[in-house]
Amino acid sequence: MGHYRMDIMARGRVLSILIVILLMPVFSLTISASSGSMISAGSGGVAIVGLPAHEGDNLIFSSLIHNEGEDSGSVRLSLSIPDGESIVGDEVFIEPGSSREVQAIFTLPFSGQINVTWEIISSNSIVSENLSGISSISVDEPQNLDVEIIDSSWTLADGLDLSFRSILEEGRERQVSIEVSGISGSDNVLLQRFDAILSPGMRHFTLSLGSPEISSLLVTITPFEWISDSVASDQIDVSMPIISGSIEILSLSPEAPTSGDSVSVEVQITNTGTDPIGAGRIRLISLSTGIVLEEKSTSSIPNFSESIETLMIQSWPEGNPVDLRAEWISNEMVSEFEISVISNIIVTTSDTEIPWITLIVGAVSGILVAIALRSANKGRKSSVGRNLKKNIAPVKKNVEEPEKREVNCPECNRALLVPYSYSGRARCAPPCSTEFSVSMEVTEDENPMEEDNDLEEIEDEQIESEEDTLIARSNDDLLDCPSCNQVLKVPLSKRPATARCPACKIEFKALEGV
Numbered sequence: 001m002g003h004y005r006m007d008i009m010a011r012g013r014v015l016s017i018l019i020v021i022l023l024m025p026v027f028s029l030t031i032s033a034s035s036g037s038m039i040s041a042g043s044g045g046v047a048i049v050g051l052p053a054h055e056g057d058n059l060i061f062s063s064l065i066h067n068e069g070e071d072s073g074s075v076r077l078s079l080s081i082p083d084g085e086s087i088v089g090d091e092v093f094i095e096p097g098s099s100r101e102v103q104a105i106f107t108l109p110f111s112g113q114i115n116v117t118w119e120i121i122s123s124n125s126i127v128s129e130n131l132s133g134i135s136s137i138s139v140d141e142p143q144n145l146d147v148e149i150i151d152s153s154w155t156l157a158d159g160l161d162l163s164f165r166s167i168l169e170e171g172r173e174r175q176v177s178i179e180v181s182g183i184s185g186s187d188n189v190l191l192q193r194f195d196a197i198l199s200p201g202m203r204h205f206t207l208s209l210g211s212p213e214i215s216s217l218l219v220t221i222t223p224f225e226w227i228s229d230s231v232a233s234d235q236i237d238v239s240m241p242i243i244s245g246s247i248e249i250l251s252l253s254p255e256a257p258t259s260g261d262s263v264s265v266e267v268q269i270t271n272t273g274t275d276p277i278g279a280g281r282i283r284l285i286s287l288s289t290g291i292v293l294e295e296k297s298t299s300s301i302p303n304f305s306e307s308i309e310t311l312m313i314q315s316w317p318e319g320n321p322v323d324l325r326a327e328w329i330s331n332e333m334v335s336e337f338e339i340s341v342i343s344n345i346i347v348t349t350s351d352t353e354i355p356w357i358t359l360i361v362g363a364v365s366g367i368l369v370a371i372a373l374r375s376a377n378k379g380r381k382s383s384v385g386r387n388l389k390k391n392i393a394p395v396k397k398n399v400e401e402p403e404k405r406e407v408n409c410p411e412c413n414r415a416l417l418v419p420y421s422y423s424g425r426a427r428c429a430p431p432c433s434t435e436f437s438v439s440m441e442v443t444e445d446e447n448p449m450e451e452d453n454d455l456e457e458i459e460d461e462q463i464e465s466e467e468d469t470l471i472a473r474s475n476d477d478l479l480d481c482p483s484c485n486q487v488l489k490v491p492l493s494k495r496p497a498t499a500r501c502p503a504c505k506i507e508f509k510a511l512e513g514v
Contacts, residue, residue: 036069036070036071036073036094036096036122036125036126037067037068037069037073037126038065038066038067038068038075038094038125038126038127038128038131039066039128039131040063040064040065040066040128041064041065044130045063045133045135046061046062046063046077046118046133047062048062048137049062052138052171052172053137053138053139053140054111054140054141054142054143054171054172055109055110055139055140055141055142055227056107056142057139057172057226058105058107058225058226059105059106059107059108059137060103060104060105061077061079061089061103061104061105061116061118061135062077062101062102062103063118063131064099064100064102065094065099065100065101065102065120065131066094066099067094067095067097067098067125068096068097069096069125071096072093072094072096073093073124073125074094074123074124074125075092075102075120075121075122075125076088076090076091076092076102076104076120076121076122077102077103077104077119077120077121078104078118078119078120078121079106079116079117079118080116080117081109081116084109087104087106088104088121089102089103089104089105090103102120108137108139110139111141111142112138112139113136113137113138114136115134115135115136115137116135116136117132117133118132118133118135119131119133140171142226142227142228142229143168143169143170143171143172143228143229144167144169144228144230145166145167145168145169145176145198145221145223145230145232146167146232147166147167147220147221147232147233147234148164148165148167148234149163149164149217149219149234149235149236150163150164150165150204151163152217152236154238154241155241155276156241156243156332158208159209159210159211160208160209160210160211160212160238161206161207161208161209162180162207162209162217162219163204163205163207164204164205164234165202165205166178166196166205166221166232168199168200168202168203169200170200171200173198173199173200174197174198174223174224174226175195175196175197175223175224175225175226176195176196176197176198176221176222176223176224177193177194177221177222177224178192178193178194178195178196178219178220178221178222179192179193179219179221179222180192180193180207180209180217180218180219181218181220182209182212182214182216182217182218183214183216183217184213184215185215189212189214191209191210191217195224211240213240214238215237215238216235216238217235218233219233219234220232220233221233239274241274241275242273242274242275243273243275243332243333244271244273244333245270245277245330245333245335246270246272246328246335246337247267247269247270247282247327247328247335248267248268248270248326248337249265249266249326249337249339250267250268250308251265251266252264252265252266252341253266254344256341256342256343256344256478256487257316257341257343257344258343258344259316259318259319259343260315260316261315261316262312262313262314262315262316263316264310264311264312264313265284265294265310265313265326266308267282267284267309267310267311268307268308268309269298269306269309269335271301271302271303271305271306272304273303274303274304276300276302276303277300277330277332277333278300278330278331279297279299279330280297280298280329280330280331281295281297281298281328281330282295282309282326282327282329283295283326283327283329284313284324285324285325285327286317286322286323286324286325287323287324287325287338288322289317291317293313293317293324294311294312294314295311296309298328298330318343319343320342320486320502320503321340321342321343322343323338323339323340323341324338324339324340324341325338325339342487344478344489404417404419405417405419407426407438409428409432409434409436410436411428411434411436412428412434414428414432416428426438432505435507469508470482470483470506470507470508470509471508471509471511472508472509472510472511473511473512473513473514474513475492475513475514476492477489477490477492479510481501481504481508483501483504483506483508484501484503484506486501486502486503486504488502490510492512494510495511495512496509497509497510498510
């Protein structure tokens, strides 16, 4: 009986050992499960950040994982596409009873429909079977990015200003890097650089760039962690401000002023540069004396604009011509314009013209006196006979060399020789050419033959003088001196008249006509 009990106990021990051996895998699994057990903490599956998606975009796959085990564990998110490499995210440690987000970044290699296989994997924890799946993504072509320079302005006061806009095609909001460079010859100088986030559509930018020494501007926009199907850049030529202006005297009223007249002067100022010219002043200056004849303030003139100003000279200066200078002075520039103005000089005519009638009457009177004297001598032949020898010698002497007397020119005091019997107008030799009156001087010994000869000489001189007289004609009050072309004023109402040029002192005949 005892032996039988011993046998039964031995068999029971063997059976217990066999049962323990058979249950060891299950026991091992139970121990592993108690170290870490990963399940989905949310609605299951993965969330995708970055849609809508374009080729080249980085999408973020994310899943919230909970550790329901008794010990901490680690997990990773694995992504793959057919015929592509697998992407495994960073390892994430999860404490027992905690939940954490597990992520992986996937770059879309092409556009179209892409099936991405995802799975939560772990090397030290149990992972639930529902932590895997396939996500189908529609991938568009890359967004188009462009930039356009709208305008640029460069002034001395404000420097160089630039206005441009970015243009982003419909899709996602994008981060970009913007660079503005200046080009001078072969050199490229970075003027400004900054990052910006662009929304689909247009965005305007305005920058102040100072006063760099450049000839053109280049704007470049570069995608940041995404790709575009075009290069976004634009270039524009620029130039430093040009300060340039001119002044010009357009007209005078009256055109030929007389000394002391009030004269209206019309002046035009023109801004021919690229920069506005600030307020300044206009001055009219006599070059001969340096006196400022008139001055006027001016307003600011925009670039490529002009303004007409009127200045009034109260008293026109003496001289002919009058050299006049117009000056336009501002803080930015000085411009000058010079002109010679022919002044109006009124030439007074002689009080009496050449007394032709008087000369003719005098000549006739002389002839009559000579005839009377000859008749008287015929009645006294004896006396003549007695005195014939005495009288012949003087007559011959006078025929060979007529007696003349000296008269002085009232203008230059030059001594001139005229016959004793001459009475009328005489003219001084050039360049004086002054006309003056000469009275006849008669002596008791004067011979009638001498008077006849002298009269003929005077008439010949007058005829020759008349032929040599200079003549000027015009149909208005102004005419040119026939010797020096000086502009003179001889009223038509006083013509024909003898005029004298104040410049060259030549006398001439002023007539009406052309």
